[in-house]
Amino acid sequence: MKLKIHGGVGEKGRTCIGIEAGGTRLLLDVGVDTSAQGGPGYYPVITPDELERLDAIIVTHAHEDHVAALGWCCANGFSGRVLMTAETAAETDATLSAYATKREQTLARRIRPEIIGPGQAFALGPIGIRTGRSGHVVGGVWCHLQADGRSLGYCGDVVPASPVFAMDPLPPCDLLLVDASYGADRVPAAERGGAITHWLAAHPQGAVLPTPLSGRSIELIGLIGTPLAIHPAMRPGLAQQVAAASWLRPGIADLLSARLAEAMLWQEGEPLPPAALLCDDGMGLAGPSRAALAQAARDGHPILLTGHVPTGSPAAVQLAAGKADWLRFPTHPTLPENAAIAAASGAGRILAHSCDAETARSLAADIPGLAADLRPGDVIEV
Known part of the structure; x- marks a missing residue:
């Protein structure tokens, strides 16, 4: 199983992770970087040829840094399956109305997403996939993928201790992508x-x-x-x-x-x-x-x-x-919470998404196995 970074690792925003196994190709999230609106860094780093060869996109939730490039993907060659929860599907159009062009929004409206639910297990080709509640929003999920005897955990955005939303524990995995939006913040x-x-x-x-x-x-x-x-x-x-x-x-x-x-x-x-x-x-x-x-x-x-x-x-x-x-309101994990998620996963390798490389390097002392110098375009074996 291969992982390619199209956005969100080594940078904040436009979260987009490519997965390939046994000829099946998919993306986990397709976000935009609101700090780069109108510029070349707004959309994920992915070519039309790569978009044409995709089999599916899984969207973890309807925030702009995870879904607002969905119509852009369609405009640039994507025609595969789209999977998301019913709640995410209901909110996606409102997000695109604020962060996508009219053409992109129109193309996204033509999509008939396949509805997945928390705790559901399904497969895309040889890739077995499980989901669970993320604790971040209604309809938000994390994803666990398994293929070729290896497994990957993708947190998306999670909140382990939300007073409102429930988060399910992630299964063990070989490689884990943690939500490092708050970097080294330790404040409970x-x-x-x-x-x-x-x-x-x-x-x-x-x-x-x-x-x-x-x-x-x-x-x-x-x-x-x-x-x-x-x-x-x-x-x-x-x-x-x-x-x-x-x-x-x-x-x-x-x-x-x-x-x-x-x-x-x-x-x-x-x-x-x-x-x-x-x-x-x-x-x-x-x-x-x-x-x-x-x-x-x-x-x-x-x-x-x-x-x-x-x-x-x-x-x-x-x-x-x-x-x-x-004043920061806690809607992402603190550093101690990410360290606990990583330890519980048993993963030998950790990637930090939704933060820049400097922030990722600051986390490595507390999260063993964290690879801090990856950026969009990099490919790694799971």
């Missing part, structure tokens, strides 16, 4: 959450919190104890996630439903509410967060950023200007 999730609740309590006039619709928004709803507000367009998607109880930790759905029912509604053109206003996306590049961030900056209204802030995004501009604060 409870401490991160406490810092956010303290910040919100200190801003009773309310604040704008740009956040992705899927995943982090639901976790913030569970965390926030102050008055809450959302954009009306978010309510159906949030309600759908809360209703997907099989992806959630036991007992959390009732709390989330009650908080969502209490939430104020805000939309463009209205005064910003005296509440924690959740608005997607998390960077101000698309959705209602674009208008909310601009209005908050004009009005001197507090802004709290809680996730990745791509270079050049409206969120980054406000942060650089001193008009926003940033």
